[in-house]
Amino acid sequence: MLKKRNLILIMVMQFCMTTYSQTFDYLYDQSFTLDVADVIETQNDYLLIAFKSTYPNFESVFIRISKTGQFISDSIDNTHPGYMTQKIHKYNQNYLLIKSILSGLGSDRIVIQEVDSTLKNQISSYAYSSNSTFDIANARILSNNQLLMVGNSFQQGVGRDAFVYQFNLDTQSDTMINLGNNNPTLDLSSDILMLGGKYYVFKTIGNTSSNCATFNEISRYFADWTHDTTVAICNSISTSTDHHFRFIVSALKISESDFMMAARADYSNSINTIRPEQIGQLHWDTNFVELNASLYGKYDTVAIEANQGISRFSNHPFVFVGGTENYKVNPAGVDTTDSFYTLIKTDLLGNPIWTRYYSNHSYLQLRKVLATSDGGAIMVGSSYDENRSNNSSTEKELWILKVDSNGNMSNSNSIIENKLKPTLLFYPNPVNNILYYKQINSFNDYSFQLYDSKASVVLRSAISNTFGEIDVSQLINGVYFYLLFDNNGLAIQRGKIIKQ
Incomplete structure (x- = not known):
């Protein structure tokens, strides 16, 4: 193990010495509230998917930012009015847009649309119809051109169910797998991996009767979706019953025999006490043996995980984990508190290399961390400042932050100028x-x-x-x-x- 750890450390050092990374930050400020759905890196730029709510409809917005942080273009997706584009994938020379409708309009609840590189011309489209509505947490293209989506479905009077939706991109055949138990509050499959020819589905279930408040588990399935086994991961951090790993779990394949997970972790064994929280990371093998467990940040305030909070680019010898620190839960969805993007870089064994905090001195919530080809990472989330909102006291913008492989950012051009900026x-x-x-x-x-x-x-x-x-x-x-x-x-x- 020591030789392997030293080898990984040498690989990380060599990579950092030979890689140059662009850094920038950009505040996308409009006269309406936006939330981030996804971001990908293309050969020439970063492509963001955001959505603005005009309930009961949603409008998706495509935003292109250059790799030096310059705004290129934005446009509204008008191909499916009322639908929200929740995920995007590069597919051959085109893009796959994964959409869902969250209102009661129509019966086509999930749409898979292939568009050309301009995002304007449709090549093909497939719709899945149902009486339920679907919130898609993640979508991955796995082996044999299989597109797999995970999330939760909702049907009035029935409850919420975790699901996996499998779509064959070659034959356009599909399968909907219901994994739920009609939980009225929370039943979510948040991520999916394929390891050793089996599917690993990561779930979160509302379970306030336990000391974990929410209950996380991994369900493993054979390729034909026959159930293999299910294990709990709620009380897993360092095998301590005081450190609970919970809420939205993001997963990352390291090899065919091991994987990592990231979520929030708290420090209380009683649901009746305040729960100081951190960002937690687990490294497990496919026998569900915990190889490493780490907690990041100080347990002084609430920390929440990013919706997609762990990322590795290709075969780079390190991983990025992200979340939000100093987060204040507010029913209005915004607050006047300054919160921080938190980014952690680890080796492939889960050992921390560094932890960094970033702020534009507003109320932030990090939504996605994406490792980039230059060895750095891009972070995308929402930003709210009560002194800058245009038309609404709850209006949010997008803060896009690109850092290099050492976590350095450039001199910010979007820091809120009317607030103190302590080092x-x-x-x-x-x-x-x-x-x-x-x-x-x-x-x-x-x-x-x-x-x-x-x-x-x-x-x-x-x-x-x-x-x-x-x-x-x-x-x-x-x-x-x-x-x-x-x-x-x-x-x-x-x-x-x-x-x-």
Whole structure:
């Protein structure tokens, strides 16, 4: 194992030294609210699928951004009014658009449409009709030109059911597999892999009677969809019953014999207590043996997983995992809190290489992480700022962030200018014993100095990590002031800390 780990580390170092990555960020700001559905990398640009809600109909928007972060074009998909394009795939020289209708209009609930490279001309289309409506969580093209979709279906008066929909792209034959139990709240298949000729379906089930609040499981099926086995993954993190792996699970094939999963993880064994959360990652083999388990970030606030939160490009020797930290659950769907895109880079064994935090100083929610061909990653999600909304107090924009293989971003051109832009975030404040910090958008070494009311230095600390802690337990209660110095001795940030 040690030799394998060292080999992977050498591969990662060699890749980082020989790869150049583009970096940019772009705020797509319109006079209406948009949510991200998908993003793919093409040879020349990044193609985003977003949707705006005009309930009971939806309008899908195609957005092209160059690899240097320049806006190229946007257009509305008018080929299926009322449908929402939820996934897109490159298919030969064309694109496959996977659409669903979430309203009560019509009976064609899923549409698979092949269009040319302009996204305007239809080549073929296939519709699946049903009395249920479908929310598609993910879609993958697996072996033998099989397109497989997973998500949940809903039928009034019946409940929600997880499903797998299989479509043969060659013969245009299909199979709908219902995996549900008519759960009225949550029954979702969020991802699917094929390993060793068998299907692995990742599910989330509402289960508030357990100490996990939600219950996750993996169901394995033979190629003919005969059930093989099902295992629970709720209490799996490091085999501890206090670390719950839950909600939307994203999966990634590493080889025919092992895979990774990413979701959120919490720290409470009681559903009646507050659940500080982190982003969790598991590395399992196909015998369902846990090979590695990692938790990322600090368990100080709520962290939520991205809808598609784990990605690897081709045979690159590393993986990206993403989510949102400092997220505040608000029934309105927006909040005035600053939240952060969180990105973690790991090796193929699940060992962390680095963790980074990013913000444009608005209320963010990361939806998808995509590893890119240049060794970096692109993150796409929603951004809300109460001082910038155009026509609605709940209007959201899209924040698109491209970083290089070391997690570096360029100087932002879309940071909200009317808010403070600290290099480091210190919390909690007031503080009792331990002061935590996070580096935001820049990742360097700093010197931290804390002063009392007489301007005497009472504490010095070197900061060299993305996040960490400073022990202030020996200080007497009172008000202190700090300065943050860069490597050139220049004070770049100042502030006040209250010890209580």
